[in-house]
Amino acid sequence: MKKSIPSLTLGLSGAAIAAVLVLPALAQESLLPEGFGNPAETPAPRPSPTPSPTATPAPTATPKAGSPPPPPVTATLGSSAASDTGDTEEGEEGEEVAPGTLKYDLPPGARRLLTRIGPLTPETGGLGPDAFGVRGQYAAAIMRGTRGELASRWGQILLRRSLVSAIDTPDTINGADLAAERAALLLRMGESIAARWIVQSVDYDRASPRLVSVAQQTFLANADPAGMCAYVPAGLAHGDEQAWRLAAAICAGLSGEAGPAGWAIGRVRSSGKISNFDILLAERVLGATGAGRRSTTIEWDKVDRLTSWRFGMATATAVPIPEPLRASEPAYMRGWTVLAPMTDMTQRIAAAPDAAARGVLSSEAYVSLLSAAAGQEEPTEALTAQTDALRNAFGAASGIERYTAMQGLWGADANTPGRYAAMIATARAAAALPVSTEVGDDPWQLVGSMFAGGYDRNAIDWVPTISVGSRTWGLLAVGSPRPLNGTNASAIGNFAGGDDSAGSLRSKFLLAGLAGLGRIDAGAAASAASDLDVDLGKQTRWSRAIMAAAERREPGMVALLAAAGMQGDWSKVPPYHLYYIVRSLREVGLGSEARMIAAEALVRV
Template identity: 40%
Template sequence: MKRWRNKALILAGISLAAAIPAISQETPESLLPPGFEDPETLPPPVQNVQAPAQGQRPPAQAPAPSAAAPSDVVISDTPDAASEELAARPPQQPGAFDLPEGARRDPTMVGVLGPDNWGLGADAFRGASGPFLFSLMRRMDAPLPSRWASILLRRALLTQAAAPPGVQPASWAAERAWLLLRMGEADAARMLVQQVDVDRYTPHMMEVSAQTALATADPAALCPLVEPAKAVSDASTWPLADAMCAALAGESGRASTLIDQARRRDGSGIDLMLAEKIVGAGSNTRRAVNLDWAGVDRLTPWRFGLAAAAGTEIPATLMQGAGPRYWAWQARAPMLPLEQRLAASHIAASLGVFSSAALVELYSLIGDRTDPADMQGSMAQRLGRAYAGPVDDRIAALRELWEGGDTPAERHARLIMTAGAAARIAPSKDREDIAGRLVAAMLTAGMDRRAARWLPVAAEMDGESGHLAWTLLAVGAPDVTVDAGRVGDIVDADETAERKRSRLLVAALAGLGRIDAATAGRFGEDLGIAFTRQNAWTQALEEAASRRQKGTVAILSGIGMQTGAWTGVPPEHLYRIVRALRSVGLEYEAHMIAAEALYRA
């Protein structure tokens, strides 16, 4: 079989101002959570949860669920399988043991990213109010519309930094992991929960850890939680988790008893059948289960996690009705065939969960497994052509890829997967018709310096694609001097609805300091951008920036993007976000977010 994967293809992506004196008369609809529009109000603090003493179990009463945490945080949709008859046959428990003090981990410093591997630093939240940050994360509607804001937020949540004062450290780690799960970042969430010793879990941490096990399609990760969870929760799925863990440990008789008791009590629904499917994978259980999804009207973490762990395809109707996080979880589910993960991988890439290199590698693996007779016209074949061969053939393949895609997420993913191929096209004025998409593709993967090679050429282009290339480089490339006259020409030629792209361009340039206050004020007055509007969110963002709290700025930036698409992000918010990021030293991230606003608006 001829293979088109090569080193260049696999390395295709790289994943990882003064106030303006102009006030608009327009008042856009607020996207901020309740409480942020009134300058005198801030989100209320959350109640502190005390940690259990060493060697003690968590308190029996779990905290009341918050409004931002959906009911499926507690996996409680399955009939109770607990049985009095099992009391006479308790499970075998390992002997008690104590961890040496040197082996215990400090829950106040949970995190995996340090200053040398993209972390935001140990002082990322220093001086911030813990209850305030806790409340912000609970209020955040994830995933965010911005891929680059999501990547930054993931880094902030994974940074090894001290828990801020006023919150219980394990619950602080749990809230970070819960936000990562809502963003689709299942593996990142697992990195956090695994850094807290189980005997230090709060009830909230136990719930999030269970969610993480399901999101990563790893039912075995529930096993350390079963006994502590049954002591504080009467959720009916914990006995079923007990049954699955017994089967995975080779206790087939006990596993079968638990499943049979659940069936006799409440009958067989999809949740119990999925648990039985996992039990059937254990040794000597002799259980073959045919799943029947008829009548199932929604997907839950329990259903997703067990179906993905069993390598079972979830009905398309359920996936279509599920949120984006389920698709991101599915894209990385190791037990599912690659073909089932392709559509999900596009959403994962658009969300920032998958890098350009990861997406290209997935298609590379598909290409290696495809018979040459079936390769012609496939996505894998076109992607291979985009990276190798004569330049005209590569450009033709890029056009074919960009012109496909049925959804905004898929079209965005096609830019992401072609970033490396776009970087291999030499700048030329003869390619003006695709210059905008070439530059956009490179910036989706953060290739700002490779994209900057197009700046001299784009400066001479005056068509729509050339204008797009120049505007992207004006905000995304390093060390650019912006011509205000060119900005005016682009504003005058803008035919997007309500001149949305021009408004975002001016807001980004003002926030990045690439046009002066007077110029920004003139454009702002013409375009209706309220640069000086203040509310509790702008005040909190400015205060965090003045204290150089990078992590707090990242979280507040996400709060300013509570909408489903870039078209809903007000230019005033973009201005505030990129300005704050620059002021705390996150210049590169500010440029990438600004460029993304323009190529996705």
């Protein structure tokens, strides 16, 4: 058999694999901005995804700012208390510098301002600098109130793109504080690498206390203890004293200062405020630097939960994390696991379906991760069977053989995120399947797989083959780049007749998507809404806020409010939320994202 796509060719170089596996997807294929990443070549016919149109700014409302937030993720260690920094050494100009921390001077021209923060510009795929408007405290409050576990994969992709854009800091908030809330939300979304981009967009000596706290969580999420070193003095002054003392010890060890490292460890241990297990993890890191005085054995038998400190330190030193702790870890930690290349491959593969379904991994990155795992010595039987099926989905001799392999993958996992992850993995293969292939009367999974990867222009080639009112028709009615003929109340009624979802939620989402996209006239929408007993025009503070954001042309704020309205899973999202989300995104120039979110809703309920 021919070699299949490079992501399934197990002969990739280590550097090439690492590059694919470490970077998260800033956007899926069809919405990937021009010039922002280049997918690998494939032997299969190359589909032609739809580019995302350029976004225009949008609006906001004015709820109260809310109380100070809890830490962005599970607390690292013990209680906080201000303290002196312990032993110090003199800097070049008489400044005191804590052992193991960094001190250097930047010329004024190299220092970054807090007035615009973020790595992505409109030229590289980001939103415009005014995408979040001028209400900084309001935006920060919404970020704090958004849990990060979103129903929509495409909603997460869009929110990540918005949060890492180079946006102007409103006059009402400190730029470092707003950066902290952006990074904290990215961490709760499982986007550890994107969170680091934001943290590192602010010079460390300009970090606010809030950003210092989030920076520690961010570098732990990336399993990068050395990243904390620049923030140690500020952390000791304003943060969790004992956690930062352990960080100071690690940084002293990294600088070859065994004495100060041991002193700091001893002081933390004598305080009794931090569990000995967490101290042992720090000593394990010190041992890896050569500053440790003895080997450290890590035993998890008395540990009942996985905190960010434990995740970061164990991952950084290749200490295996027991499966029972993995089973109870927060959802965002599965994203961290997949994006940390030093993590055991078995655990990365276990976390990958959830990460792909959430939007942390692109279709290409997910398939490449599976390929890399299958190339290791003695892969599991399940992984071997999965990658063999993927090879057939991409490279079998006939279209029917490729489609049969895809069907096997779609039905192999009873877990809902796992089923959707399988559709993500086959997105490019589905887009390359000839329309002449015999796929049955209602190939909604095939079309849903194309939309999962953003191949909307390939999906519309199937329009002539499907029946109006079928599930596939519903997907194409909301997901295609152009409206379909015959979209009316009668067609929606036919769709509802075959709807097996709880409370006809799928039909309600179809109506919400069509109405939000403006693809059904008001009379037909009202008639269908009456038949389905749904009120798409319901007004709440949230609906008024997202519509006001759209009127002011603030796409970043619309994306943020859309995410706030899609927390949890799709069964918890009211149909009127989907209507306002789709409508608002379309009004601020994010119509492609609006279509993909609407199509995803129909696939996942």
